[in-house]
Amino acid sequence: MTNNQPLPPLLAANGLCKSFGGIKAVNNANITVESGSITGLIGPNGAGKTTLFNLLSNFIQPDTGEVLFDGEPIHNLASHQIALQGMVRTFQVARVLSRLSVMENMLLAAQKQTGENFWHVWLQPRKMIQEERQLKRKALEILESVGLDKKVANYAGSLSGGQRKLLEIARALMADPKLILLDEPAAGVNPTLINQICQHITEWRKEGVTFMIIEHNMDVIMSLCDRVWVLAEGSNLADGKPEEIQNNSAVLEAYLGQ
Ligand SMILES: Nc1ncnc2c1ncn2[C@@H]1O[C@H](COP(=O)(O)OP(=O)(O)O)[C@@H](O)[C@H]1O
Numbered sequence: 286m287t288n289n290q291p292l293p294p295l296l297a298a299n300g301l302c303k304s305f306g307g308i309k310a311v312n313n314a315n316i317t318v319e320s321g322s323i324t325g326l327i328g329p330n331g332a333g334k335t336t337l338f339n340l341l342s343n344f345i346q347p348d349t350g351e352v353l354f355d356g357e358p359i360h361n362l363a364s365h366q367i368a369l370q371g372m373v374r375t376f377q378v379a380r381v382l383s384r385l386s387v388m389e390n391m392l393l394a395a396q397k398q399t400g401e402n403f404w405h406v407w408l409q410p411r412k413m414i415q416e417e418r419q420l421k422r423k424a425l426e427i428l429e430s431v432g433l434d435k436k437v438a439n440y441a442g443s444l445s446g447g448q449r450k451l452l453e454i455a456r457a458l459m460a461d462p463k464l465i466l467l468d469e470p471a472a473g474v475n476p477t478l479i480n481q482i483c484q485h486i487t488e489w490r491k492e493g494v495t496f497m498i499i500e501h502n503m504d505v506i507m508s509l510c511d512r513v514w515v516l517a518e519g520s521n522l523a524d525g526k527p528e529e530i531q532n533n534s535a536v537l538e539a540y541l542g543q
C-alpha cells in the first residue's frame with residue numbers, strides 16, 4: 286500500500302438539512318474542513334451559517350444528513366463528549382459567565398479535572414490541588430497570549446464586547462481542541478482588537494489547531510482563510526480559495542441581492 290491517499294477531512298458535513306417550521310434554514314449543505322486549515326464560511330444574513338454551526342457541533346440535530354468529525358459520526362455524542370474529542374465552538378454573541386471572574390470562566394472550561402469527581406476531593410486532595418495549580422498556570426498562559434492576564438480577577442461581565450470574544454476563544458483553547466468553530470469573532474470588535482484576534486488565530490494554527498470561521502468582515506476572511514465556503518438560502522453556492530470567491534459572480538449577486 287502506498288501512502289499517497291489524501292488525509293480524510295477533519296470535519297465533513299454530508300447532505301445536511303434542517304427546517305424550522307416552513308423555513309429550510311439549511312438545505313442539503315456539504316462542507317469539509319481539512320486538518321490544519323483555516324476554513325471560512327460566508328453568506329448573506331439568514332443564509333443558514335449559524336444553523337450549520339449548530340448542526341456541525343450537534344447543538345441541534347439535522348432532519349437528514351450526517352456530520353463526521355475525525356472520520357466518526359457525532360450524532361450520538363453530547364456537547365461535552367464532542368469537546369473531549371477535540372471540537373469546540375464559540376457563539377455569535379459571546380456566552381461568557383458575567384458574574385464569574387475571568388479566571389473562573391477559564392477553569393470551568395477545562396476538561397478532565399480530577400476535582401470534578403467528588404471522591405477525588407477526599408481521596409486525592411493533593412493531586413487535586415496540583416491539578417488546579419496546573420490548570421491555573423495554563424489558563425494564565427492562554428490569557429497572557431490574548432492580553433487578558435491583567436483581568437484575571439475581574440468579572441467577565443466587566444469586559445468589553447471584543448474582550449469577551451477573546452475570553453470565549455481563550456476558554457475554547459483550555460480544552461486543547463483540534464478544531465475551533467468561531468461564529469463572527471470580529472463582529473462588534475474594534476479594528477485593533479480584530480488584528481490581534483487574527484494574529485492569534487494564525488499563531489494557534491501554527492501550533493496545530495484547525496479553525497472554521499463565520500465572518501462578515503471580508504478582510505478577515507481574505508487574510509486568514511485557505512478555503513472559503515459560501516452558503517446562500519441554506520445551500521452551497523460556491524467554495525474555493527479566497528481570491529476565487531472574491532471574483533465569483535454568483536457570490537457577488539447573492540450579496541447584492543440581500
Ligand atoms: N431556532 C430557530 N427557529 C426558527 N427559525 C430559525 C431558528 N434559527 C434560525 N432560524 C431561521 O433560519 C434561517 C437561517 O438563520 P441563521 O442560521 O441564523 O443564518 P445566518 O447565521 O447565516 O445569518 C433564518 O431564516 C432564521 O430566521
Ligand SMILES: [Mg+2]
Nearest residue numbers: 334335336377
Ligand atoms: Mg449567524
